[in-house]
Amino acid sequence: METHLLLFAFLIFFSLPSQSAKVVNNYIVQLRPPENVDISNHKVMEGYYNSFLPNTSGNAGDKSRMIHTYQYAMCGFAARLTKDEVDEMAKKAGFLNARPSRVLNMLTTHTPSFLAIADGVDVMSISLGVDHQLPLYKDYIAIASFTAARKGIFVSGAAGNSGPLQATVVNVAPWVLTVAAGTMDRSLKALVKLRDNREFEGQSAFQPSEFSSIFLPLTYPILPGYKDNICLGNLTTIKGKVVLCHNNNAAGIDIGYNVHKHGGAAMILMNGENEGYTTLAEAHVLPVSNVNYADATKILSYFNSSTNATAAIMFQGTIVGKSEAPAVAFFSSRGPSVEIPGVLKPDILAPGVNIVAAWPFTVGPKPMALTNTGFNIIAGTSMATPHLSGIAALLKVLHPRWSPAAIKSAIMTTATTEDNYGKPILDENHHTANYFMMGAGQVNPSKAADPGLVFDIDTKDYIAFLCGMGYSDKQVGFITGDDTQCEKMEKILQSGLNYPSIITSRGQHVVVKRTVTNVVEETSTYKVEVDLPKEVAFKVVPNVLEFNKQDEKKSFVVSINSGAQLNESIFGNLKWVSKKYTVRMPIIVH
Numbered sequence: 001m002e003t004h005l006l007l008f009a010f011l012i013f014f015s016l017p018s019q020s021a022k023v024v025n026n027y028i029v030q031l032r033p034p035e036n037v038d039i040s041n042h043k044v045m046e047g048y049y050n051s052f053l054p055n056t057s058g059n060a061g062d063k064s065r066m067i068h069t070y071q072y073a074m075c076g077f078a079a080r081l082t083k084d085e086v087d088e089m090a091k092k093a094g095f096l097n098a099r100p101s102r103v104l105n106m107l108t109t110h111t112p113s114f115l116a117i118a119d120g121v122d123v124m125s126i127s128l129g130v131d132h133q134l135p136l137y138k139d140y141i142a143i144a145s146f147t148a149a150r151k152g153i154f155v156s157g158a159a160g161n162s163g164p165l166q167a168t169v170v171n172v173a174p175w176v177l178t179v180a181a182g183t184m185d186r187s188l189k190a191l192v193k194l195r196d197n198r199e200f201e202g203q204s205a206f207q208p209s210e211f212s213s214i215f216l217p218l219t220y221p222i223l224p225g226y227k228d229n230i231c232l233g234n235l236t237t238i239k240g241k242v243v244l245c246h247n248n249n250a251a252g253i254d255i256g257y258n259v260h261k262h263g264g265a266a267m268i269l270m271n272g273e274n275e276g277y278t279t280l281a282e283a284h285v286l287p288v289s290n291v292n293y294a295d296a297t298k299i300l301s302y303f304n305s306s307t308n309a310t311a312a313i314m315f316q317g318t319i320v321g322k323s324e325a326p327a328v329a330f331f332s333s334r335g336p337s338v339e340i341p342g343v344l345k346p347d348i349l350a351p352g353v354n355i356v357a358a359w360p361f362t363v364g365p366k367p368m369a370l371t372n373t374g375f376n377i378i379a380g381t382s383m384a385t386p387h388l389s390g391i392a393a394l395l396k397v398l399h400p401r402w403s404p405a406a407i408k409s410a411i412m413t414t415a416t417t418e419d420n421y422g423k424p425i426l427d428e429n430h431h432t433a434n435y436f437m438m439g440a441g442q443v444n445p446s447k448a449a450d451p452g453l454v455f456d457i458d459t460k461d462y463i464a465f466l467c468g469m470g471y472s473d474k475q476v477g478f479i480t481g482d483d484t485q486c487e488k489m490e491k492i493l494q495s496g497l498n499y500p501s502i503i504t505s506r507g508q509h510v511v512v513k514r515t516v517t518n519v520v521e522e523t524s525t526y527k528v529e530v531d532l533p534k535e536v537a538f539k540v541v542p543n544v545l546e547f548n549k550q551d552e553k554k555s556f557v558v559s560i561n562s563g564a565q566l567n568e569s570i571f572g573n574l575k576w577v578s579k580k581y582t583v584r585m586p587i588i589v590h
């Protein structure tokens with residue numbers, strides 16, 4: 001089977017919605033699928049879509065207004081329309097809603113804005129940010145991705161770049177695999193050497209061979225009128241020196257450009273407490289070393305206490321396998337999800353720091369040291385997300401019958417919480433990372449290919465979940481594109497969705513059911529293992545699951561009772577262990 005993989009498909013909208021009824025804007029129009037029609041027949045559907053277009057100068061359906069007709073993501077189209085024309089269209093049977101297109105931020109650091117439209121693919125990757133406080137029925141992304149999931153299209157979405165603040169995760173719909181970003185064991189070394197012989201390992205993607213690593217005077221410029229060193233503005237005292245600059249909002253490339261413009265010979269880009277140990281190898285325009293916060297503090301105190309402070313930078317190329325990884329990157333957005341606190345988000349951790357990728361357009365200050373080669377190295381959860389789409393595409397080839405939820409479950413239950421040295425995965429400040437930072441853990445593609453059991457979810461469950469969120473029939477309809485009548489179905493609460501994780505609140509007694517499907521052709525016996533501290537009472541019934549054939553489903557009930565006196569969140573695991581497999585689901589008492 002041929003698997004189509006969409007990493008970045010962007011449709012660019014230039015205009016922001018205007019208030020005027022006569023001004024043409026780009027609208028995304030959502031329709032109810034026509035009845036008694038083969039909706040997979042594109043010709044028929046085009047006719048249906050065109051029938052909604054405005055009649056201009058007496059001609060029915062002005063097709064020049066059409067931008068895109070959706071074949072997979074939803075029933076509807078994007079078109080250039082005025083508000084008056086939309087109001088007219090809204091009177092027609094089958095119309096659900098029309099919204100002016102919004103410009104969303106791409107979740108790579110310092111990039112322009114696009115709106116992704118995915119159509120005609122099996123796997124897609126969303127690298128756009130949506131306000132994390134918006135309900136699901138308001139982020140296009142939840143809507144398009146729901147229809148995608150319903151059609152068997154796997155969707156991974158970037159968790160966002162608003163870390164390390166808590167509760168900043170975006171793209172949180174339960175049918176999306178939400179991806180956090182971590183480091184990897186490759187560094188592009190730029191060593192800082194001080195006159196007193198101390199050495200500090202930093203990084204830079206620009207490794208100029210002609211730069212001679214001699215000691216040069218250090219400087220820490222503070223402009224008159226400024227309280228702090230920001231290395232922006234008219235720096236007049238830096239010529240020929242190594243300039244110490246704070247990594248202000250991770251705008252290192254821009255800072256470096258300014259230092260270069262004003263004659264600085266090199267720059268030491270110093271992380272603050274927020275960035276911690278996450279160092280970036282970027283395409284700088286001058287010799288740079290980005291050092292971590294601990295080293296930055298030592299270098300700065302050396303500078304403060306010396307009358308003639310000097311430093312050299314030595315470029316040592318790419319070193320692989322010598323550093324502990326992964327660690328969660330400082331910028332990676334954190335859970336819990338504001339909108340769905342009962343579903344673990346992010347879901348998974350993948351490499352998203354210093355990722356080499358094609359770079360088709362020129363962004364940022366010129367001259368860029370690297371980007372005219374057609375490649376660049378950047379960091380962001382949008383760099384982590386395509387890794388998961390690629391892995392999902394591989395799983396889909398191996399297991400063509402698996403639903404997106406089954407693929408997602410396989411990825412999550414086989415993830416690891418240990419780094420390459422067998423120690424717990426850390427965060428940007430070298431504290432143990434928790435599930436709200438890394439989801440179930442770092443993805444392990446080979447294990448995900450053979451998970452033993454999966455937690456599957458079908459579309460009906462997602463709709464029952466949306467009803468359980470308390471959304472109105474109309475709001476649920478915005479997401480599903482159908483007439484949903486919530487009172488006619490059994491609602492699913494957040495903790496009741498068949499998700500491969502459980503979140504409960506402190507002081508509550510929660511009972512949840514989960515169902516696992518045996519995805520291997522063998523008889524097996526699984527025994528339950530739970531790691532939770534003794535303060536949390538739990539029970540799993542039954543505690544043994546036996547499977548005799550492939551596709552067999554077995555349910556179990558977990559009851560968790562945590563004392564109200566618990567004063568911090570607890571992160572544990574429930575594992576089903578057989579001779580061959582360990583199926584792990586994170587448990588959080590929050």
Ligand SMILES: *[C@@H]1O[C@H](CO)[C@@H](O)[C@H](O)[C@H]1NC(C)=O
Pocket residue numbers: 051052053054055060061088089
């Ligand atoms: C355009 O005109 C056709 C008849 O020519 C009519 O069926 C259709 O509803 C009209 N479309 C709109 C949007 O008014």
Ligand SMILES: *[C@@H]1O[C@H](CO)[C@@H](O)[C@H](O)[C@H]1NC(C)=O
Pocket residue numbers: 234236
């Ligand atoms: C920067 O400051 C120097 C020295 O004060 C001055 O000569 C120069 O014109 C200034 N440049 C700009 C762009 O303001």
Ligand SMILES: *[C@@H]1O[C@H](CO)[C@@H](O)[C@H](O)[C@H]1NC(C)=O
Pocket residue numbers: 297298300301304
């Ligand atoms: C170094 O001096 C600057 C002021 O010039 C001060 O802001 C900073 O805290 C000092 N840092 C250390 C590590 O001594």
Ligand SMILES: *[C@@H]1O[C@H](CO)[C@@H](O)[C@H](O)[C@H]1NC(C)=O
Pocket residue numbers: 215216217308310
């Ligand atoms: C300061 O350091 C520079 C570069 O190493 C050296 O040439 C100069 O003699 C030193 N000055 C003093 C006063 O030590």
Ligand SMILES: *[C@@H]1O[C@H](CO)[C@@H](O)[C@H](O)[C@H]1NC(C)=O
Pocket residue numbers: 565567568
């Ligand atoms: C949490 O509770 C334990 C005992 O229940 C207590 O020893 C500890 O100091 C508390 N921690 C905080 C941060 O309040």
